[in-house]
Amino acid sequence: MTNQPSIEQWIEARRGRSAELLEEAFEHLDPRVAEQLSGVMQMWKEEDSDWLSLDGNQSDGLSLQDLKQWSGQLREALVGNPHIERGANLRSDYINEGGVRYGDITKKIRTAIESDIQRRRYFGPTARQERYRACYTDGGVFYLGDNKTRQIEAAIPLGEIVDAYRNSQNRSEVWAYLREWQDYSGGVQNPRLRREWVFTDVFEEKRGNRKTINYDGKPVRVARDKVIFDAFVNTQIGWTFGAPHALNALAWARLYRDFLVNGKIMSDAMAQFAFQVTTKTKKGTENTSLKFASARGSGQTVVGPNDLAPLATAGKGYDFDSGRALASVVATAIGVSVIHLTSDPGTAGSSYGSAQTLDLPTRLSVESERNWNAELDLRVLRWMGAKNPTAEFNPLISxxxxxxxxxxxxxxxxxxxxxxxxxxxxxxxxxxxxxxxxxxxxxxxxxxxxxxxxxxxASSQGGQSDDSGDQAGGAGQGQSTGAGKGPKSRDTRDDNVSDNAAN
Structure with a gap:
């Protein structure tokens, strides 16, 4: 009798091999299923080998390089995949509907944030939509501020962030970022590559008297008149950066796209055949085949002892509703209703009312993201000079x-x-x-x-009341005036007050 390994030994032997084991299991599946799940497998491989270990040791999360790679795929999907794009537009509209109100700010600051250039760079609706899309594909945003003018200078794309200068005692705490960009001041034909370290608004005092910080063995200048506002979504304790909103929806959106494409192919195949001809003899089958092969156009006549029966699939299309579960996973990953994501209020179990309103979980999720945006706004407003600013979104109610x-x-x-x-x-x-x-x-x-x-x-002031119901012989409450009209200026609440005063 051979010695069987214990549960602990079995787990230890397979520790860190989740993607490999899954790949072995997929070899036994139908080849078409395995091919459709290749996108999910690739994502799991990336997670298992690069940034998420299964042995309980938490890493720094997605590295900057990993984040840029996923960002490239997600930005491409944002343009090419209708459900990924629809999800981004829905979430952005939910969050920014009604705009945001700022309070306890000076007239100078309000004039600045209402200027065309600042609205375009940070405070306006277009800038807010771009901010959410950056969180959707990049996992966060970076804004460059000018310490002299105290205004936002630019929104920095993720591709321009090269490295992060972190707290040596807390790797998730970033003090400064190394920015690398092309300077076109000398003309489009003669760009110049530039680099500089820029400290964040939260840890600006850590800059001290530093003039340079080494990178790749060479000193790189530290910007003294600039500051970076950084903010990430879907973060965890110990992570340096965040994770894009659409990251866990990408693979499932691709699967749903493949399902729709395959369904379209099946519908086309089913539409090619509407009837089946059956004959009683082999010779009859050959003759019928010859007649159909030589027939051209529509309205032809079938002759002979043949039976012409419609196929079960005649007049029917592919059952696209069977892929509703895939669409639901995509909607769940993005955080929207499957009705809104698919633009289909006829979804089984839905109603017109549910198609017109947001459910409670979605509203709470949107409120959470609004708070995230408001916190970033407050950081910018305090940097601009406001002492105790407030930032509030209009209520998300119908x-x-x-x-x-x-x-x-x-x-x-x-x-x-x-x-x-x-x-x-x-x-x-x-x-x-x-x-x-x-x-x-x-x-x-x-x-x-x-x-x-x-x-x-009025009586206490020597005046007279014009209420005929209080005069002798006049009609009071519940009495007829003789002219078909009730009291002129009687209020039932006055009667109650009078009774209370009398008592």
Whole structure:
């Protein structure tokens, strides 16, 4: 009897070989399935060998080189794959809908951020869409700021980041980035390669008196008048950089694309044959085959003791709905509804209402990304000189939800238990009003037992009430006036106040 290895020995022998074992298993699958899953296998290989180990030792995450390689594929898919592009547009629209409001900033700063050049580089809708797309394909963004003018100078593409200068005690903490770019100041035909280290806004004090930092054995100058704002998505403790939003959706989007292409090929093949001719003898089959082979055009006649039966696939197409699970995985990876991703409100189990609104998980995910954007905005605003700035997005709610929210606030106001200021602030947040101003002094407060009747107030001042219902012989509440009309200026709430005052 041979000695069987223990569970621990078996795991140890296969530790770090997940991609290899999966590849061995795929050899036993149908060749067509194995070919379709090649994209997923390649991703798993990259993860297993380059940046994610299975032995429990966490690495620095995706390296800068890995990030650039994946970025190239994702940027290509963003142009060529409709579902990857659709997902990016949906998430960007969700996040930036309604814009963002900045508070507690000076007039000078507001003028700067509303200028055309700053809106194009950072604060405008186009810049915000580009920011999300960078997170979608690159895993983060880099913005270059000018310390002299205190304005954003440019959005730096990932390809221009060559290296990172990190904290020796914390590898995930980057103090400065080495930027490499082509300087075309001498003309397009004569570009000049330039390099410089730029410290981040968070660790700008770490620059000290440094003038150069070595790279590849050579000193490279440190920019004294510039700063970099860096921000990453999908980070983990110990990681230097983030991971692109679309990274785990890429392989599945390719599989879904292949499914649709294969379905189109099958539909074309099925459309070529509509009927099947059956004969009673071998000779009849040969004659029929000859007749069909020599027939040209439409409207031909079939002669003989033959049966012409339609195929089961006649008039039918490929079952594209069977690939709904693949589309759902792509939608889940991107963080959108499969209904919105496929532009198909007729999806099984869906409804018109679900196609028009965002579900709660999607809304919470969007709110999280809005907070990420707001935090980056606050870093920029503080660098521009604002002491305690605020950045708030308009609520991500539908018109129906807005109406319900306002109605709920109105009910709270009618109880008489709340002051006007907090309720006004809440309404301003819902409607996107930046500076609502003070609550008017003559606002009509709810009648909660404290308001004195206008008639009694007028009487105390020597005036007379014009309410004929209070006069002798006049019609009161529930009485007829003789002319088919009720009381002129009676308010049922006034009766309650009068009764309370009398008691």
């Amino acid at each position: 018109a129906t939800d807005v109406y319900r929210e306002i109605q709920a606030i109105k009910l709270a106001w009618d109880t008489g238990l709340f002051e006007g200021t907090p309720l006004q602030d809440r309404i301003a947040d819902i409607l996107g009003i930046v500076e609502p101003g003070a609550v008017p002094s003559d606002v009509l407060t709810p009648n909660n037992g404290k308001t004195v009747l206008a008639t009694k107030s």
